[in-house]
C-alpha cells in the first residue's frame with residue numbers, strides 16, 4: 001500500500017509511505033544492495049544503526065548459490081541473513097542477460113549457463129516468481145528482458161513486447177500463489193508491525209518466528225524501451241493496465257550517456273500511475289538521485305557507495321574524496337565535518353588512510369559505513385525538505401555544492 005503524503009509545488013518530487021509485510025518504508029528511499037544476501041562489508045546490526053529501511057538481494061545470484069533448497073530450508077531470506085526489515089529482490093532478468101552465458105532466449109524464458117560453474121539453467125517469468133516466493137522478499141520484481149542500451153530499435157521493441165508478456169505471466173503466478181480469488185491482482189496488505197509474531201490455527205506462535213516469513217509480497221513491473229520515448233511509453237502503459245503495486249524503470253544506468261538516462265526517465269514517469277511507487281533501478285550518483293526525485297521517482301538502489309568505498313573513495317556533500325591521497329597522510333579531521341557516522345565520529349582521515357594503505361579490512365569497513373550513511377542520509381534530508389515544503393531550495397543548494405569528480409572509477 002502506497003500513500004502520497006506531500007508533493008513539491010515546483011517539481012514532481014513526492015513524499016510517500018510504502019507499507020510492506022516487514023515494515024513501513026518512508027520515500028524517497030535509498031536501498032543498499034545486498035546481492036549475495038549481504039551488504040558488502042557491513043552487518044545487519046550496522047545497517048539497523050544506519051537506519052536502512054529496506055535492502056536488496058538478487059534472485060539470480062542466490063538461485064545459483066547457495067540455491068533455493070538451502071534458503072528455503074533455512075526459513076527464507078529474512079531469517080537466512082538475519083534481517084527483519086523489508087527486502088526487495090530483483091527478478092534475475094538483468095543478471096541473466098548481463099552475467100550468464102546465454103544459451104537461448106525464447107518466449108518462455110531464458111536458457112543460460114551459470115557464471116559460477118557453467119551449470120545449464122532456465123529462468124522464465126514463472127520461475128522468477130517461484131524463486132522470489134521461496135526467498136520471501138517483501139517486494140518482488142517481474143522478469144524482464146534488458147537489451148543493451150545501444151541495441152537496434154527493433155531488438156528493443158522485441159524486448160518490450162516480451163517484457164510485457166512476461167509481466168502478465170508474473171502477475172498471474174503472483175496472484176495465484178497469493179491465493180487471491182478471481183482476477184483482481186492487488187494484494188491487500190495486512191498491516192503488521194515488524195517482528196510481529198505469527199500464530200498458527202491453535203493460537204501458538206510457530207517456532208523460530210522472530211523473522212516471520214509473511215506471504216504478502218508485492219510485485220513491481222519493470223519498464224523497458226531503451227531511449228525510445230514511444231517504446232517506453234507503450235511499455236509503461238501496458239504494465240500500468242496490470243494494476244501492479246509498483247513500477248520500476250529498468251534498462252537505465254547500463255552504460256548509456258547520462259542525458260539518455262534522464263530522457264528515459266522523463267518519458268517513462270508520466271506514463272506511470274501517480275498512486276504507485278516508482279523505482280529507478282541501479283541509480284545512481286548522488287546528483288542523479290536528486291534529479292530523479294525532482295522527476296517523481298521514489299526508490300533507488302546502487303552499488304556505488306559500497307563499491308567505491310572498497311577503492312578508498314568517500315562521498316561528501318562537496319563530492320567524492322580519495323582517502324588514499326598523499327596530502328591526507330597526517331590529516332586529523334574526519335572524512336567529513338559534521339557527519340554523524342561511526343567512522344567520522346571516531347577516526348581521522350590519517351588513520352583511515354593508514355588502514356587503506358596497509359590493506360586492513362577495517363579501513364574498507366569504515367569507508368563503507370560512511371558512504372552508506374551518506375546515501376541513506378541524502379533521502380532523509382530530501383524527505384525533511386519535502387515535509388517542510390522546502391525541497392526546491394534544498395535541491396538547488398545541494399546541486400550547487402556537490403561537485404562530481406570523475407577520477408575514482
Ligand SMILES: [Zn+2]
Pocket residue numbers: 335336339340341342343344345370373
Ligand atoms: Zn561519516
